[in-house]
Every structure is written in structure tokens, then in C-alpha cells.
Amino acid sequence: MLSEFRPCSEQVKPHADFENPVCACINGISSLSARLVLVTFDAMFPRTLFAFAAISILIVSCNQPGSDGIVIGEFASLTGKEATFGISSHEGTLLAVETLNAAGGVLGKKIDLLTEDNQSKAGETSNVVNKLISKDGAVAILGEVASSRSLEAAPICQQNGIPMVSPASTNPKVTETGDNIFRVCFIDPFQGTVMANFVTKTLNAKKVAVFTDVKSDYSKGLAKFFKEGLAKNGVQIVAELDFNGGDKDFKAQLTAIKSAAPDAVFIPGYYTDVALIAIQAKQLGLNVPLCGGDGWESQTLLDIGKTAVEGHYFSTHYASDAASPNVQAFVAAYTKRYNGKVPDAMAALGYDSAMILVDAIKRAGSTDSKAIRDALAATKDFEAVTGKIAINAQRDAVKSAVILQVKDGKFKYLETVAP
Amino acid sequence: MTGAKRWLIAGIVLAVVVSIFSAQFNRYHLGIIIDIGINIILAVSLNLINGHTGQFSLGxxxxxxxxxxxxxxxxxxVSPMLPPALQPMIFLFALLAGGGLAALAGLGVGIPSLRLRGDYLAIVTLGFGEIIRVVVQNMDSVGAASGLKGIPKYTTLGWAFSLAAVTIYFVTALVNSTYGRGFxxxxxxxxxxxxxxxxxxxxxxxxxxxxxxxxxxxxxxxAHHKQFLSPTGFDFLKSIDIVVMVILGGMGRTTGVVVAAILLTLLPEVLRQFSEYRMIIYSLLIIVLMMARPQGLFTWNRKKGGAA
Amino acid sequence: MDWLLQQLINGLALGSIYALIALGYTMVYGVLRFINFAHADVLMLGAYAAYFLAPAVNSIFPLPSLTGTLIIVLLSAMICAAIGILIEILAYRPLRQRPRLTVLITAIGVSLFIEFTCQHKAVFGADTKPFPQLLPEHDFHLGGLVIGSNDLVVVVTTLLLLGGMWFIVQRTKMGTAMRAVSFNQQAAALMGININRIISFTFGLGSALAAVAGILYALKAPGIDPLMGVQPGLRAFIAAVLGGIGNLPGAALGGLLLGLLETFAGGISGLSNYRDGIAFAILILILLFKPAGLLGKATIEKV
Incomplete structure (x- = not known):
């Protein structure tokens, strides 16, 4: 799946500052010059001086390369532990940009998508977003899937007055950072309520257990809103247990859940953990419906979970087997571009994030970040792959969720829940 | 030690003066420079434990x-309650309080270390690091797993490098003192x-x-530089990053460690296109250094025992 | 009551895996006096070896079957033994006379190197791979209790291997030599023992154990990734320290205790979120109060 993925898209130009003599000096620090400078200053207390020698070289800023196209920056987790999500969303974004460029770009210009990898690491995101904005001169930023890293990027975009569109960060806090931060996905309170209603009404559950990944902000957030939804519906929560994402043995918690005899278990986790949980739940004879959120959606869930995940439910952003022509066209284009790979929700959202941003640039009629921001905020009835999107006053997308069921080793569309 | 004090004051003054002009810099470069300052503090302080004292902390x-x-x-x-004019005071107080609490945690790790050495100590410090992460992850008052957001941006170049200068001065002065020879x-x-x-x-x-x-x-x-903290940012690999700086610079060699901290902060930026190989290169670097140059890359013509 | 017994079963099954991994740590520590951090990664390599061998073996001995599994386990163990010996020769042997800290740092380096190389997309990739079903599975129900066949396999294998290791170390010529090297390398060398051969053998044996543990672990949780060894590896190391490092029955005891403690903590609502920290807290406590471990003997460093 990774075979034809490139860390930087083909639109990425070689970093222009390598030609800049001043910046060449910076790179030179990493060469032997360090040794020279050091020997020169190897006096009694040379360190401070050395540090400042390094800074004084760095002081002169190397400004962004001149570009003919419109520079859009994207940050994504292309390597590291959450790489699968980052790669999916990046592939969707890349497909959108390629499609748009093939159709002549926007405002008569081509779009330059600059992609930076944050290695799924905290602390790295702020560097790459700073680079995209201050060095590469991006007019807008796209990213990312994980809310914790979008939260790190958001203040930087806000302070620089650059609009940021997150494809799939569902935590409500992300857009609260400021008026430049947008998203194209629904938020956890909505998703949590949808699943709470589903569990209460469709599954008719009276007693529900919640099994949360304490390591993940996504999981904790979704669990919180799910529990609030249940409380509103008057459903009893009989057990609340936690696991750590990446654990392999869940039997201790599952045994406790089983002894509470729930009618359904809500597991707002990521697919690899969920698959193992489903297997071990089945072994322990915990034969009740398991439910979850969009973190479930991946082929890997089916590959690992096999029969154990059969019959369980989760909410997500779109169904690839939906009949809408928009979806069908996207699925066909994606499958063709990425050698038969079926797009998951992250890919669709990555695609939509780029599409909605470019639509705003078109309506703004300029690449001025302020104008783009205003146009983004005015988005209404945008026909996206993941449904009709309107941006509300909180800069969140107002859109519907779908509920899928695992059936015969496939994700089967069950129902659409409007906001 | 008056000469050393002069260097310290010169360093702080220079940092503050440069900081006044920091609005002129490209924000990306400014961010990296502040990263360098922070990493220098981390590397030099770890060097006191791992280098000068010969313990091995992974936490x-x-x-x-x-x-x-x-x-x-x-x-x-505190900052919403007090006028903005007091901001540097708040920041200094916050930093000192943070340092103080960390020192308390250091005492907690230091005491078991009385009976342990080498590999055991490494594992215990690793364990302490993990326990701290698990505790933070479950503390709702600091945002638990979803992280602490909206931290004011107080850290400037001046702060980072003044404190780096203070750290370097303090650690060197401590180790070079009569008392410090004991380390x-x-x-x-x-x-x-x-x-x-x-x-x-x-x-x-x-x-x-x-x-x-x-x-x-x-x-x-x-925290006041990135404006956002999440528990996953302080995992084992972050400790390894700092350990590599100390090893590369040469354990117990402050100059080398400072150079290594600067280099290892710049290198990933220069080699962004190859970021997928970064950790592979790091780990190979550790192995090769231990075999070929256990005294570090930036140590030359100083005999062992020199503390500078 | 059912709940308690079920947790006991869960804990024993988990603890057996820890015990099996801890055996490998303890063996290497016993002979070389250093922690082989890469042990946990050899475990991961064992699981991956089985993952790649399974389709080939499947064509001759259709899986799931006992014969097929035995062949896969044997082959993986051999591959990992070779890898372990190679690691020792390349990375640790050149450092044998150096300070222990140097070796320790190198071991961390080796561990990180294996992890990050395997995470690279050209090798295994960072994503989780589905592990094939090797053994026919059956769940035994005793009243309200459930015992999985895989759990039984884990417990029995651990017991057999523990016995086997004890036999090798105590009753064979090789084992005698191992103990001699552990006691005093120089004196052993003077007695005509080939130190390098003994150390290679120990590493090979330890790595083969890791491979078996890796496969059993993957059977229990059939999703494997390049970092799968890290958590159980750390826990097993703690188990080894808990039981008294260098002591074979101690490692098994430590593993079982840790597995039980984690399971009981994991089954309680307010505690399950701290499960990650429990093992480390135990480690710190044991090192504070009984650094030699439950079954270990305190040694005094002579000058």
C-alpha cells in the first residue's frame, strides 16, 4: 500500500534555500565548520559564545521561494504510529489537488501542495507548520487527522492569520482555538450522540458498558459525549473500564465488563485495538453488540478481527458503497489512482478538505489569507464526498453521519443520521 | 570565577538584545532557534547526571x-488574574515552580538510585518517566490525554538563551568547584x-x-513555546533524543554536548525529506559511537577527567 | 466468584507469557551480566518470521494443525537464534571489556535500530498485520468459566521450556560451562572453556525462547506490529528482576505474579487506567526493598 507513496508530492519543488548563500551557512554548521568555530573559541567558557555564533548565522532570515502557483501546506502523520490515518488522508488530499490541477487549477494558477510529515509525534507539528507558513509561504494549511496534533498546529495558524482546515479532527476544542480554524468532519458531541441514540433506539439496550482508550484524546472525548447522550436517554451505564492503546491483552477488563452483563459495549478506539478486543470478547463469551466510532473504519479491522467483528456497529463519515454519484466518482478516481485501493473515511475527508479550501479560494477570488478565511466561513451547501457540508458559526462542518455494520466481512451501510 | 561570570552576563545580555529584534526573524527559524536553546538546557542538565556523575538516566x-x-x-x-505588566514575573515564577517540582521528582528518582547502578538505574528511571506519563494522562486538571491547550506564548529567544547560559554556567561551575570534583x-x-x-x-x-x-x-x-502539551510528547523516545545529544557530544563534555544539542536540533530540519530515516540513523549512530568513539564525537585533545 | 476465578485464569495465561520472555532475559543476564534490551525485538522478529513462514508451511501441512505449528515454531526459533547470535557477535562482543554502561547504551541502540528499521515501509511497515491462525482453537467452558485452548498451550509450553532450561543449565556439560562463565569468566577461560562459544550459545538459546514467546503472544492477540515486543518485553524484564535476575524459577515466578497483578488491577474500574504504571511501580518497590528479587541472592561487590 505504501509502495507508490512519496513523502513529498511531485509538486514539491526542491527546497530553494539550498541555493541561498546565507542558508547554505546554516547547513554548513552541520559540517566541519562547527569544529573550526569551536576550536577558535575554545577559551575558558566558549559555549555561550558558540551558541550565539550559531544564532548570528541563523539570524538573517531566508525568505520563501518565489512560486508561480498557489502554495497550500499540508501536515500529516506519514510515518510513526498513526501513519495509516495520515497516509489515507494525504492520498485523498493529493488526489483532490491533482484533479483540480488537471482541470486548470484555480484562479488561473496551479496549486502547489507542500506536504510535511510530523512523524505522529507531539512537538514536531509546530515546527513543520511554522515552516510551511513562514518559510514556504503557504496561504492555507490542511491537516490533520489526530486532534492532539491539530491542536498543536491551530495556535500557530491563528497567530499567523492563516486559515487551517482539518480533515478529520473530531475533538470540539480544535476549532475553539480561533476564527481561522475550520474542519470538514463532524465533531465528537454529534458522533457520541448519534451512537448513544443508536444504542438506545435501534439496539434497544438498557444497560451499556463503555471501554475507553485512556491514551487517546479521541477515545476519551467520544466516550464522554456518548455517556452524556446515554444519560439523556435514561440508559444505565453498568461498567466503565479503560485500556491503553497498543495493549494486546484485554481479558481482565472484558471479564469485568462481562460480569456486569451489559446489552451493548461502546468501544471508542482505533481499529487495531478494537479487532483484538472483539476477538477476546468473543472468546470470553461476551456475545453482545460492540459499537464504536470512526476510528474503527479500516480494512485492518476486518483482516485481524475476521469473524469476531462480524455484526458489530460503528458510526463514520461516509459509506463507500453509497449510491450517490459524487461518492461513486470519487471511489472510482481513488481506486484508479492508488492501484485498486478502496478509499476509507480519512481519504474521503482529506479529499473534501482540499476541495472545500479550493472552493473558498475560488469564491474569494484571491489568495489573500483573510479573504480565504471569510470565504471558508461562508461555505454553504457544499456538495462534498462525505455529504452536504455547511460551515457553522463555530467553524465546524454541519453534516450527517452514517452508521455501518460489519456483515459478511464487509462494511455495510445501515443508516444516515442527519444533524 | 569572575571570568566565567562575565561570560554568563555577556551571554544573557546578548540573548536579550538579540531577542529584542526577534520580530525581524522568520518565525520558523525563530522557533528552531528557541528549540535549540531548550535542547541545550536539556542536554547540559542530563549531562550532569549521565556524563559527569556516570549514572544513566532514561527518564x-x-x-x-x-x-x-x-x-x-x-x-x-495566574496570568488572567494579574495585569499583563507582571507577565515576566509570572513566567519566571512558573518556570521556577516547574523546576522545583521537577527537582522534587528528581529527589524521588535519586533516592532509589542509591542502591542501584547501571542497567537497573536505567530501567528505574525509564519506569519513572512512564509513571509520570501515565499519571499526567489521567489528570483531568491538566487536560489528561487530550493535552493542555492555550498556554500563553511567553518563551522568547531571550528567555531560552539566558536560561541556557545560566544552565551551562551553573553546571560547569558546580562540576569545576572543589565540591563538584566529587561528581x-x-x-x-x-x-x-x-x-x-x-x-x-x-x-x-x-x-x-x-x-x-x-x-x-x-x-x-x-510549554510556553509550543503552547500545547500532550502526554505522548514526553515518552521514552523524547528521553532517547536527549541521551543521544549527550552521547554524541561526549559524556561529561559540556562543550561537546552543547554542540551536539545544536546539531541534532538543526539536522532533522535540514534533512526533512529524509525524516523517515531519522530514527534509524539515530540508533545506528548510538551503536557506532559506542564502538568507535565512546568519548563522543566532539571531544578532542582533552584527557579524561577534564570537566569542561 | 466466577469473576474472580476467570481473572485468575486470565492472569495465569498472561503471566505465563511474561514468564517465558523473562526466561530469555534471565539467561543472558546470568551469563553476561547485562540486560539485552534487544530481546523484546527478537520476540517481535520471531512473530514476523512465523507470519512469513505460515503461507509456505501451509502448502505442505495445511494450517491450523499441530505439525504445521511445530515446524513454524522450530524454524522461527532457529532464525531468531541466528539473529541473536549475530547481534551478539556484531554489537556486543567488541564491547565485552568496556564499561557496562557502554554495553547498555549499545543494547538500547540495537533495540531501537531493529524497531525503526522494521517500521520502515521497505521492511515490515508500521501498520498492524493480521497473524494467521496456526492452531485449531477451542474454548473450554466450565460452568461460567472460559479457558481458551491457546491459553492452555501457553501455560504448558512455558512449563516445558522452564523445565528444559533448568535441565540444560543444571544437568548438561554446556550448562555447567555456562554457570562457570557466569561465575567468573577469566577463571572459566583458564579451565579451557571457550567463552565465545558459550556466550553465543546462550544468546542463541535466549533468542529461540524469545521466538517461541513471540509466536505464542501473537496467537493470543493475532495482530502483529514492529513495536509489539516493547510492552511485554519491559514487563518481562520487570518480572525477571522481581523474581531475582539470573534465576530461572525466579523469572517464572515473577512473570506469573506480574501477570496476576496486572489482570486484577485491569479488572477494576478505577484502576484499569493506571495499568501501564503498575509494573513499574512494582519494580521500583522491589528494587527499594529487596533489590536481589524474591528468589535471588544478594551479592556484594568486591574491590
Missing amino acids: HAGFMAVGGYTAAKISLV IAVSDDEVAASSMGINPVRYKVTAFVTGAFFAGIAGGLY
Whole structure:
């Protein structure tokens, strides 16, 4: 799946500052010059001086390369532990940009998508977003899937007055950072309520257990809103247990859940953990419906979970087997571009994030970040792959969720829940 | 030591003066430069534990987390209550409080270290780092797993480098003092040191407490630089990053460690296109260095035992 | 009551895996006096070896079957033994006379190197791979209790291997030599023992154990990734320290205790979120109060 993925898209130009003599000096620090400078200053207390020698070289800023196209920056987790999500969303974004460029770009210009990898690491995101904005001169930023890293990027975009569109960060806090931060996905309170209603009404559950990944902000957030939804519906929560994402043995918690005899278990986790949980739940004879959120959606869930995940439910952003022509066209284009790979929700959202941003640039009629921001905020009835999107006053997308069921080793569309 | 003090003051003045012009810089470069300052503090303070005193701590990121979260929480709570003019005072107080709490954590790790050495100590410090992460992850008052957001941006170039200068000055002065020679003695041979009347226990604990204090300060700077903290940012790999700086610079060599901290902060930026190989290169670097140059890459014509 | 017994079963099954991994740590520590951090990664390599061998073996001995599994386990163990010996020769042997800290740092380096190389997309990739079903599975129900066949396999294998290791170390010529090397390398060398051969053998044996543990672990949780060894590796190391490092029955005891403690903590609502920290807290406590471990003997460093 990774075979034809490139860390930087083909639109990425070689970093222009390598030609800049001043910046060449910076790179030179990493060469032997360090040794020279050091020997020169190897006096009694040379360190401070050395540090400042390094800074004084760095002081002169190397400004962004001149570009003919419109520079859009994207940050994504292309390597590291959450790489699968980052790669999916990046592939969707890349497909959108390629499609748009093939159709002549926007405002008569081509779009330059600059992609930076944050290695799924905290602390790295702020560097790459700073680079995209201050060095590469991006007019807008796209990213990312994980809310914790979008939260790190958001203040930087806000302070620089650059609009940021997150494809799939569902935590409500992300857009609260400021008026430049947008998203194209629904938020956890909505998703949590949808699943709470589903569990209460469709599954008719009276007693529900919640099994949360304490390591993940996504999981904790979704669990919180799910529990609030249940409380509103008057459903009893009989057990609340936690696991750590990446654990392999869940039997201790599952045994406790089983002894509470729930009618359904809500597991707002990521697919690899969920698959193992489903297997071990089945072994322990915990034969009740398991439910979850969009973190479930991946082929890997089916590959690992096999029969154990059969019959369980989760909410997500779109169904690839939906009949809408928009979806069908996207699925066909994606499958063709990425050698038969079926797009998951992250890919669709990555695609939509780029599409909605470019639509705003078109309506703004300029690449001025302020104008783009205003146009983004005015988005209404945008026909996206993941449904009709309107941006509300909180800069969140107002859109519907779908509920899928695992059936015969496939994700089967069950129902659409409007906001 | 007046010469050293002069350097210290010159360093701070220079940092503050440069900082006044920091609005002129490209924000990306400014961010990286501040990263360098923070990493210098981290590396130099770890060097006191791992290098000068010859202990092996894998939990520096844990101390950093304690300091970072404490400082961030204090400025989040206190700064809305006080006028903006007092902001530097709040920041200084927050940093010191963060450092203080980290030092307390350092005391907690230092005490078990009395009975342990080498591999055991490494594992215990690793465990402490993990425990701190697990505790933070479950503390709702600091945002738990979803992280602490909206931390005011107080860290400037001046702050970062003034404190880096202070750290370097303090650690060097400590190690070069009569008292501080004991660190090296403990590192060279604990048994021989104690037979010379040096109390290894006291030195080890001092090293841990001091190192942790500065790591806490660095954590506070980091929090007010990145403006967002999440527990996953302080995992084992963050500790390894700092350890590599110390190893590359040469254990117990402050100059080398500072150079290594600068290099290892710049290198990933220069080699962004190859970021997928970064950790592979790091790990190979550790192995090769240990075989070929256990004294570090930037150590030359100094005989072992020199503390500078 | 059912709940308690079920947790006991869960804990024993988990603890057996820890015990099996801890055996490998303890063996290497016993002979070389250093922690082989890469042990946990050899475990991961064992699981991956089985993952790649399974389709080939499947064509001759259709899986799931006992014969097929035995062949896969044997082959993986051999591959890992070779890898372990190679690691020792390349990375640790050149450092044998150096300070222990140097070796320790190198071991961390080796561990990180294996992890990050395997995470690279050209090798295994960072994503989780589905592990094939090797053994026929059956769940035994005793009243309200459930015992999985895989759990039984884990417990029995651990017991057999523990016995086997004890036999090798105590009753064979090789084992005698191992103990001699552990006691005093120089004196052993003077007695005509080939130190390098003994150390290679120990590493090979330890790595083969890791491979078996890796496969059993993957059977229990059939999703494998390049970092799968890290958590159980750390826990197993703690188990080894808990039981007294260098002591074979101690490692098994430590593993079982840790597995039980984690399971009981994991089954309680307010505690399950701290499960990650429990093992480390135990480690720190044991090192504070009984650094030699439950079954270990305290040693005094002579000058």
C-alpha cells in the first residue's frame, strides 16, 4: 500500500534555500565548520559564545521561494504510529489537488501542495507548520487527522492569520482555538450522540458498558459525549473500564465488563485495538453488540478481527458503497489512482478538505489569507464526498453521519443520521 | 570565577538584545532557534547526571513533563488574574515552580538510585518517566490525554538563551568547584571515591535533583513555546533524543554536548525529506559511537577527567 | 466468584507469557551480566518470521494443525537464534571489556535500530498485520468459566521450556560451562572453556525462547506490529528482576505474579487506567526493598 507513496508530492519543488548563500551557512554548521568555530573559541567558557555564533548565522532570515502557483501546506502523520490515518488522508488530499490541477487549477494558477510529515509525534507539528507558513509561504494549511496534533498546529495558524482546515479532527476544542480554524468532519458531541441514540433506539439496550482508550484524546472525548447522550436517554451505564492503546491483552477488563452483563459495549478506539478486543470478547463469551466510532473504519479491522467483528456497529463519515454519484466518482478516481485501493473515511475527508479550501479560494477570488478565511466561513451547501457540508458559526462542518455494520466481512451501510 | 561570570552576563545580555529584534526573524527559524536553546538546557542538565556523575538516566523527558505541566498550569491560572505588566514575573515564577517540582521528582528518582547502578538505574528511571506519563494522562486538571491547550506564548529567544547560559554556567561551575570534583570521582570509581571520604550517595542525589531542576525549567520553556502539551510528547523516545545529544557530544563534555544539542536540533530540519530515516540513523549512530568513539564525537585533545 | 476465578485464569495465561520472555532475559543476564534490551525485538522478529513462514508451511501441512505449528515454531526459533547470535557477535562482543554502561547504551541502540528499521515501509511497515491462525482453537467452558485452548498451550509450553532450561543449565556439560562463565569468566577461560562459544550459545538459546514467546503472544492477540515486543518485553524484564535476575524459577515466578497483578488491577474500574504504571511501580518497590528479587541472592561487590 505504501509502495507508490512519496513523502513529498511531485509538486514539491526542491527546497530553494539550498541555493541561498546565507542558508547554505546554516547547513554548513552541520559540517566541519562547527569544529573550526569551536576550536577558535575554545577559551575558558566558549559555549555561550558558540551558541550565539550559531544564532548570528541563523539570524538573517531566508525568505520563501518565489512560486508561480498557489502554495497550500499540508501536515500529516506519514510515518510513526498513526501513519495509516495520515497516509489515507494525504492520498485523498493529493488526489483532490491533482484533479483540480488537471482541470486548470484555480484562479488561473496551479496549486502547489507542500506536504510535511510530523512523524505522529507531539512537538514536531509546530515546527513543520511554522515552516510551511513562514518559510514556504503557504496561504492555507490542511491537516490533520489526530486532534492532539491539530491542536498543536491551530495556535500557530491563528497567530499567523492563516486559515487551517482539518480533515478529520473530531475533538470540539480544535476549532475553539480561533476564527481561522475550520474542519470538514463532524465533531465528537454529534458522533457520541448519534451512537448513544443508536444504542438506545435501534439496539434497544438498557444497560451499556463503555471501554475507553485512556491514551487517546479521541477515545476519551467520544466516550464522554456518548455517556452524556446515554444519560439523556435514561440508559444505565453498568461498567466503565479503560485500556491503553497498543495493549494486546484485554481479558481482565472484558471479564469485568462481562460480569456486569451489559446489552451493548461502546468501544471508542482505533481499529487495531478494537479487532483484538472483539476477538477476546468473543472468546470470553461476551456475545453482545460492540459499537464504536470512526476510528474503527479500516480494512485492518476486518483482516485481524475476521469473524469476531462480524455484526458489530460503528458510526463514520461516509459509506463507500453509497449510491450517490459524487461518492461513486470519487471511489472510482481513488481506486484508479492508488492501484485498486478502496478509499476509507480519512481519504474521503482529506479529499473534501482540499476541495472545500479550493472552493473558498475560488469564491474569494484571491489568495489573500483573510479573504480565504471569510470565504471558508461562508461555505454553504457544499456538495462534498462525505455529504452536504455547511460551515457553522463555530467553524465546524454541519453534516450527517452514517452508521455501518460489519456483515459478511464487509462494511455495510445501515443508516444516515442527519444533524 | 569572575571570568566565567562575565561570560554568563555577556551571554544573557546578548540573548536579550538579540531577542529584542526577534520580530525581524522568520518565525520558523525563530522557533528552531528557541528549540535549540531548550535542547541545550536539556542536554547540559542530563549531562550532569549521565556524563559527569556516570549514572544513566532514561527518564529526562519525565522531569521535563513535570516542569512543563506545572509551569503551564500556573501561568494558565495566574496570568488572567494579574495585569499583563507582571507577565515576566509570572513566567519566571512558573518556570521556577516547574523546576522545583521537577527537582522534587528528581529527589524521588535519586533516592532509589542509591542502591542501584547501571542497567537497573536505567530501567528505574525509564519506569519513572512512564509513571509520570501515565499519571499526567489521567489528570483531568491538566487536560489528561487530550493535552493542555492555550498556554500563553511567553518563551522568547531571550528567555531560552539566558536560561541556557545560566544552565551551562551553573553546571560547569558546580562540576569545576572543589565540591563538584566529587561528581567525577563518583563517576570514575564509586568505591575508590567513598574510600577517599566522598559520599557517593550525596553526589548522586545532588546530580539528580539539579539535573531534574533544569529539565523542569526546559519543560516550562517548551510549554510556553509550543503552547500545547500532550502526554505522548514526553515518552521514552523524547528521553532517547536527549541521551543521544549527550552521547554524541561526549559524556561529561559540556562543550561537546552543547554542540551536539545544536546539531541534532538543526539536522532533522535540514534533512526533512529524509525524516523517515531519522530514527534509524539515530540508533545506528548510538551503536557506532559506542564502538568507535565512546568519548563522543566532539571531544578532542582533552584527557579524561577534564570537566569542561 | 466466577469473576474472580476467570481473572485468575486470565492472569495465569498472561503471566505465563511474561514468564517465558523473562526466561530469555534471565539467561543472558546470568551469563553476561547485562540486560539485552534487544530481546523484546527478537520476540517481535520471531512473530514476523512465523507470519512469513505460515503461507509456505501451509502448502505442505495445511494450517491450523499441530505439525504445521511445530515446524513454524522450530524454524522461527532457529532464525531468531541466528539473529541473536549475530547481534551478539556484531554489537556486543567488541564491547565485552568496556564499561557496562557502554554495553547498555549499545543494547538500547540495537533495540531501537531493529524497531525503526522494521517500521520502515521497505521492511515490515508500521501498520498492524493480521497473524494467521496456526492452531485449531477451542474454548473450554466450565460452568461460567472460559479457558481458551491457546491459553492452555501457553501455560504448558512455558512449563516445558522452564523445565528444559533448568535441565540444560543444571544437568548438561554446556550448562555447567555456562554457570562457570557466569561465575567468573577469566577463571572459566583458564579451565579451557571457550567463552565465545558459550556466550553465543546462550544468546542463541535466549533468542529461540524469545521466538517461541513471540509466536505464542501473537496467537493470543493475532495482530502483529514492529513495536509489539516493547510492552511485554519491559514487563518481562520487570518480572525477571522481581523474581531475582539470573534465576530461572525466579523469572517464572515473577512473570506469573506480574501477570496476576496486572489482570486484577485491569479488572477494576478505577484502576484499569493506571495499568501501564503498575509494573513499574512494582519494580521500583522491589528494587527499594529487596533489590536481589524474591528468589535471588544478594551479592556484594568486591574491590
